[in-house]
Amino acid sequence: MNNVIEVSHLSKIYRLGEIGTGTISQDLQRWVAKMRGKEDPFLKIGEANDRSQKGETDIVYSLRDMNFTIGQGEAVGVIGRNGAGKSTLLKILSRVTSPTTGKIKIKGRIASLLEVGTGFHPELTGKENIYLNGAILGMRKKEIDRKFDQIVDFSGVERYIDTPVKRYSSGMYVRLAFAVAAHLESEILIVDEVLAVGDADFQSKCLGKMKDVSHDQGRTVLFVSHNLASVRALCERSMLLQNGQLTSMGASGSIINEYLDSGKSLAVKDTFKIVENDIFRWTDLRIENNQKTQILTINDELTLRFEVFFKQDIPGIAYEFYLYDKAETMVFMSFTHTLRMVEGNHVIECKIPKNILNDQAYSLTVGISKDYKYFIAKLEHIIRFELENYFDEYGWQGEIPGVIRPKCSWALNDKAI
């Protein structure tokens, strides 16, 4: 197999904190070092990009010494937690930003879709935007002329093609934008989660197009997604990024499992700070699954766990939580009876059943109240967590809409199906 992408010793550093006024002196130091033929003094002190730990310097490696090759016609998934370096890698590959060290060699035309509808101008009509957007993505005018009808057809907004896009619904806008992108003719395509757009019908159309591109047309695809089910379906191989490093690369199935098992540490702890008043001390709060892995999936039973210390005996205490979806609409709430708490340490646990929530982001507001009348402590949106779905029994790879996703039982002629 011919390699079309070859990455060697790729690193990218970022400076944290405020960039601007204070940098002239650093710029000068760097310049002096360069004049004397020495290494950049700020490069040596870089450290791994672990955002949960406060670093000693304000320089971090967003990518560190990455090496891999991708063959022609391969579809490769890139997975990793937020901040693992996925976007940085894509940005460098699509030449939006430049690496700090290392080299990338590419064979063929490369097109990247880090976003749909880049450069759309609201005042221009759909038609004018197809041309403008196409040209921004690297298409020649002749090429767009040739594909214009296909693009319009794919987008399904034919009626509005001479209307300014600012009058479009958001769905129409996205359809048109994806339609342009889907008709790019490049040997290598880089896609960043743009699939999570539009309604279910359009999503399946997009995924179909993606499959087409990689399987039938033999083009190389690099696909970044949080949706593990679609990575599994689209890509034979995947790479896992952790803290800016390429931890492993191999068959998608095993990489996804590795990702799910990665870091046997607690799920959420970063936002909680100890709350203390005259009555009690709230020492810990966390949400976790039974295996206590870092990644929570929709198939996990979740445990919300409070740890409190009461300084005195007190009656009428109730624990409660409110679960919100990403639009901050309340999904449901749950609370205990009023309880008599005795002095000392207590652990309160609430189990949220599996297969009830969808694979999206949620947040929890947690409170401890007295006699159901007032809160002795209430923490708004204290925990934000995201559920993942990595295996879908129906073979559906798109996002399933809905705030919740309970497992319902179906029957055909009285037989469960």
Next chain:
Amino acid sequence: MKEVVQGHADTWDLVIEPRSGVFDINFTDLWRYRDLLWLLVKRDFVSFYKQTILGPLWFFIQPFFTTVIYVFIFGSLAGLKTDGLPGPLFYMTNVVAWNYFSDCLLKTSTVFKDNANIFGKVYFPRLIMPLSIVVSNMVRFAVQLLLLFLTIAYYIIFKDYHLQLNAYFLLFPLIIILMAMLGLGAGMLISALTTKYRDLTFLVTFGVQLLMYVTPVIYPLSSAPQKYKGFIALNPLSPIMEGMRLGLLGKGDFSFHSLLYSVIATLVILFTGIVVFNKVEKTFVDTV
């Protein structure tokens, strides 16, 4: 797999590396994206007058009223000389030319900031953006020249103004290109620096205003006091403005020496601008 790679070592189409040469512009890339340049210019035009009643008329309104105000303030109130030319003609020529330069400079100087969204998501030769600004302003400039020519015609027909056509008119295209290059070069230089040091943005807007006063725009170079004349002549824009007036209206304090100076200064600024712009475009996404 390794051998295959080595066997094809020379056939890579693109190599991405941290640093590159000082003056390395990928002209083939630039050429490949020429349609984008054209579409961006078209976008600027179409979006300019959409949903306006007067539409393209707006291109005329601004220089027309600026000229009226200048004639009133600098001509009537302050009594500045106009090289023996009719005030409206003198000021309109200067206003149209100065606007072109300052629009090129100001719009180019914010090109990174204005396009951070697009630049952060898609690659294309970044040089396309400032080039499109210069070209779309040039079209606008051409439209405004029409107004100027109409005014000149009006003066010839109704006011018995005697236009002295001369060979310097042939310099006109060169002078326009010089202005464009100067605006582009200075703008790119500033745009590259503003990505890191935002202070410059504040400096630029009023700096351009100040620059107008040390350029023969509201006065002719010939009537500048002798002791400042040398200083004003140092401004590479001065020969451009004077040469333009000489070609169009037949009066101007112009020599080929000063034009040569202007050409050299412009090339130096443009070259520096491109070099700095090229350097910044590779990583500006991280700082902006």
